Amino acid sequence: MLAKALAIGLGSIGTGLGIGFIGAKAMEAIGRNPEASGKVLVPMLLACAFAEAIAIYALVIAFSIK
Amino acid sequence: MSAENTTETTEIIHENTLYAEPVFHVGEFPITNSMLSAWLVVILVVVLALSLRKKIKLIPTGLQNILEVVFEAGFGIFDSVTGSRKKSMQFAPFVLAFFFFVLLNNWLGLLPGVGSIGQIVQSGHEKFFVPYLRGGTADLNTTLALATIAVVTSHVVGVVFVGWWKYLNKFINFKILLEIPKKIIKDPTILLVNPIKFFVGLIEIIGELAKIASLSFRLFGNIFAGEVLLASMSAILAFGLPVPFMFLEIIVGLIQALIFSILVLIYMSISTTAEEH
Numbered sequence: 001m002l003a004k005a006l007a008i009g010l011g012s013i014g015t016g017l018g019i020g021f022i023g024a025k026a027m028e029a030i031g032r033n034p035e036a037s038g039k040v041l042v043p044m045l046l047a048c049a050f051a052e053a054i055a056i057y058a059l060v061i062a063f064s065i066k
Numbered sequence: 067m068s069a070e071n072t073t074e075t076t077e078i079i080h081e082n083t084l085y086a087e088p089v090f091h092v093g094e095f096p097i098t099n100s101m102l103s104a105w106l107v108v109i110l111v112v113v114l115a116l117s118l119r120k121k122i123k124l125i126p127t128g129l130q131n132i133l134e135v136v137f138e139a140g141f142g143i144f145d146s147v148t149g150s151r152k153k154s155m156q157f158a159p160f161v162l163a164f165f166f167f168v169l170l171n172n173w174l175g176l177l178p179g180v181g182s183i184g185q186i187v188q189s190g191h192e193k194f195f196v197p198y199l200r201g202g203t204a205d206l207n208t209t210l211a212l213a214t215i216a217v218v219t220s221h222v223v224g225v226v227f228v229g230w231w232k233y234l235n236k237f238i239n240f241k242i243l244l245e246i247p248k249k250i251i252k253d254p255t256i257l258l259v260n261p262i263k264f265f266v267g268l269i270e271i272i273g274e275l276a277k278i279a280s281l282s283f284r285l286f287g288n289i290f291a292g293e294v295l296l297a298s299m300s301a302i303l304a305f306g307l308p309v310p311f312m313f314l315e316i317i318v319g320l321i322q323a324l325i326f327s328i329l330v331l332i333y334m335s336i337s338t339t340a341e342e343h
Contacts, residue, residue, distance in 0.1 A: 042143065045321055045324075046324075046325060049321055049325045050325075052288075053280065053283070053284040053287070053288075056284060056287030056288055057283055057287060059287055059291050060283060060287045060290070060291075063290075063294070064084055
């Protein structure tokens with residue numbers, strides 16, 4: 001049980017930071033150039049999903065630990 | 067996960083397993099619930115496509131209208147990836163097929179009744195609940211198959227577009243090894259640089275395997291985690307609480323389908339551009 005918790009807990013630290021940075025930079029970009037918000041959105045979501053995938057790997061590991 | 071007490075023999079065990087459970091067998095071949103729902107999606111897509119094919123008009127109405135909006139938006143994204151409309155027209159049928167298949171599979175798993183209607187199977191002393199349907203992409207086999215098809219096709223397309231000798235040299239770089247004796251007098255450092263380049267090419271082969279792993283695990287993990295999330299939320303409080311998570315899962319299903327298809331497109335467009343350093 002502890003191993004499961006550690007796997008997902010440690011695995012999501014980096015992901016949380018990563019998604020935070022992505023969101024912060026996207027906000028910054030929109031703040032500089034508000035007309036570009038439509039163009040920023042899709043690449044931002046893509047990058048978020050890439051970062052999120054790492055947490056998902058940790059989650060799969062957490063599920064598969066018996 | 068609503069894992070019930072396993073020691074009691076009368077209790078029916080209902081938990082989200084990592085693998086898809088077999089519903090029935092054809093000979094020795096097990097038909098799993100994920101397979102059934104994937105076939106359902108295939109039938110749905112085929113019926114939709116065939117029924118729409120007859121009715122395509124210059125001035126669109128109804129469903130054609132909606133699909134044209136999707137295609138417009140899709141081509142806009144495709145053009146920004148491939149760089150030319152001609153290339154995106156060539157890859158679009160393949161990539162959009164992936165998109166619709168993955169999207170419908172993701173959303174099928176969210177429908178009520180999928181994962182909650184099933185049969186009870188006795189194995190040993192325990193009774194297991196096996197649902198008839200389970201989201202197709204919530205099974206690693208489906209996503210692994212999709213990812214393998216995508217990556218293999220990107221290589222085939224690369225060979226067709228670039229030529230097999232040039233394409234082979236992306237991975238096993240004979241060209242650079244053959245260059246050494248020609249240029250060694252002019253530039254002795256080539257003896258050090260080119261073997262490194264050769265090994266970089268070999269590492270790319272591992273990168274290709276990593277592509278398959280990351281594509282399949284990303285999709286499977288997201289959808290499976292969504293199912294587990296919904297199940298555990300309904301276990302906490304079944305009334306109202308799962309609704310916002312349902313919305314989240316609808317968005318996740320769309321985004322994952324988009325990411326899967328865009329990554330396929332990126333792999334294809336990378337493999338069709340000849341490497342120039």
